[in-house]
Amino acid sequence: MSHLSKATPLLQLSGLTKQYRADFTALNEVSLSIPHGQVLALIGPSGAGKSTLIRCVNRLVEPSAGSVQLKGQELTQLGSTALRKTRRRLGMIFQEYALVERLSVMENVLSGRLGYVGFWQSWRRRYPATDIERAFALLERVGLAGFENQRADALSGGQRQRVGIARALMQEPDLLLVDEPTASLDPKTSRQIMRLLNEICTERQLSAIINIHDVELAKRYADRIVGLKAGRVVYDGTVENLSAEVLTTIYGEEDWSDTQPTAFASSVVRGQFEQVVA
Numbered sequence: 001m002s003h004l005s006k007a008t009p010l011l012q013l014s015g016l017t018k019q020y021r022a023d024f025t026a027l028n029e030v031s032l033s034i035p036h037g038q039v040l041a042l043i044g045p046s047g048a049g050k051s052t053l054i055r056c057v058n059r060l061v062e063p064s065a066g067s068v069q070l071k072g073q074e075l076t077q078l079g080s081t082a083l084r085k086t087r088r089r090l091g092m093i094f095q096e097y098a099l100v101e102r103l104s105v106m107e108n109v110l111s112g113r114l115g116y117v118g119f120w121q122s123w124r125r126r127y128p129a130t131d132i133e134r135a136f137a138l139l140e141r142v143g144l145a146g147f148e149n150q151r152a153d154a155l156s157g158g159q160r161q162r163v164g165i166a167r168a169l170m171q172e173p174d175l176l177l178v179d180e181p182t183a184s185l186d187p188k189t190s191r192q193i194m195r196l197l198n199e200i201c202t203e204r205q206l207s208a209i210i211n212i213h214d215v216e217l218a219k220r221y222a223d224r225i226v227g228l229k230a231g232r233v234v235y236d237g238t239v240e241n242l243s244a245e246v247l248t249t250i251y252g253e254e255d256w257s258d259t260q261p262t263a264f265a266s267s268v269v270r271g272q273f274e275q276v277v278a
């Protein structure tokens, strides 16, 4: 039994397909197997189907065909109550953070527990003491110790994204679904956020699917790269094998020399970023 459960991937997508219209297939028979503890970067040009893929996993978008299995459990057939429960296990992190602006940092983080505490409890904003302790610990982990009473709208973009990460972790997810986490951030903050996501996945043996348009960031902080083009997987492999030719297949003709792995970048071992990255 334990042998069987070890062999079961964390997430298995099989033939996943989305047609928004009968004559347009946004996601075309995508099959991917994602193990525990893997940071997967989903790259590809705008319109390739990256957001659709992420949203088909938690059924913010209903797949037209195919299967999504989380730890062996089929998600595409779940009824609304079971789906709500399962969504707790899928921590979503958004490009525009999706915080409640007028609420405090602490309240935003605790809202990650909304799938767990009862409706009236959450309405009265009463959370168990253990949740509040966990929220403090997560705020410290994401670098926001002491920010708990600040209103979300008083924070910088990078700080907001840290709140978004803490809120997702508050759900105790099995998998993080991360949609363009750095698209609204400057380059330095983008690196810090990607490094934080990578470290957190390593520490917690968490997996993440990160939809990211920045190839250099994907190469630096992901374990695996999946390239989508017109709804199909056209690359699935390591950072090292993501050659200029492959990038041309995914994005078309361009000078890719800036994004080639340097000796420095490819020598960076996951979990050791703090020591080696300035």
Ligand code: ADP
Pocket: 020, 021, 026, 044, 045, 046, 047, 048, 049, 050, 051, 052, 053
């Ligand atoms: P990406 O995230 O790679 O930019 P998307 O998944 O957002 O790509 O979109 C893939 C394709 O599906 C695009 O052509 C887009 O216009 C289309 N699309 C996305 N969402 C919808 C929708 N709700 N209704 C119709 N078409 C959509």
